[in-house]
Amino acid sequence: MKRSVTVVSAGLRLPSSTRMLADRLADATRRDLERQGAQIDVDVVEVRDHAHDLVSHLTTGYPSDGLRRASETVAKADGLIAVTPTFTASYSGLFKMFFDSLDDTALVGKPVLIAATGGTGRHSLVLEHALRPMFAYLRAVVVPTAVFAATQEWGGGDSQEPLARRIERAADELAGEVRRRESPEIRDPYCDPVPFEQLLEGR
Incomplete structure (x- = not known):
């Protein structure tokens, strides 16, 4: 069976510890699913690449082609990994803008793994006080374990x-x-149009 996992990474710099954490989570998920015999496609959405398009979309209501493709990638995924840097005790504004732009x-019903990076472990509460409530509101299925990586945890050795x-x-x-869910079915809004005669009749 072929399954797909989409990674949404909201890191701002290159290289980014947020992207590093996202890649490690994606690799571990891929290994786990492959051990169970599944074929896995992993797609990555770098939110920073859509920064200007997000502002335009939220102010005009019209997404660019690139932003629309990114949104469709998230909607079609069997699972989602969402990783943000911590800014002022919460997720980044760019991260929030991306999820605000989705349908x-x-x-709804999509398994989501939430994760964040920050300077110290004191910021780890962002996972439970900001990310988990947001995804619960979006009716996602957030897995119990959330992952926070502080700067010192990238030092190698016992700290990792x-x-x-x-x-x-x-x-x-x-x-x-x-594994235990069917792949989402994405309905094409243009596959069953209302007949023109009905539109003229006001129905």
């Missing part, structure tokens, strides 16, 4: 072991949710 039903364990546990939970 209201794009994440707790992070590695959290990544593996969260990836296993996401893979389990993806």
Whole structure:
């Protein structure tokens, strides 16, 4: 069976610790699903690449082709990994703008793994106080383990072991949710148009 996982990374710099964490979560999820015999496609949406298009879309209501493709990639995915840097004790504005731009039903019933990066472990509450409530509002299925990576956890050695364990546990939970669900069916709004005669009649 072929399944797909989409990664939304809202890092701003290159290289980005947010993207590094996103890639590790995606690799762990891929390994877990492949061990179960699934074929996996992993797509990455770098939110920074759509920054100008997001502002235009939210002010005009018309998405660019690139932003529309990114939104469709998220909607069609069997599972989602969403990773943001921590700004002022919350997710980044760019991260929020991307999810504000999605269709209201794009994440309904979709398994989501939430993660964040920040300067110190004190920022880890962003996961439970900001990200989890937002995705609950969007009616996504957020896996129990959320992953926060502080700057010192990228230093290697013993400091990376707790992070590695959290990544593996969260990836296993996401893979389990993806395995037990059917792939989402995306309805084409143009596949069943209202006949012109009915439109003229006001029905």
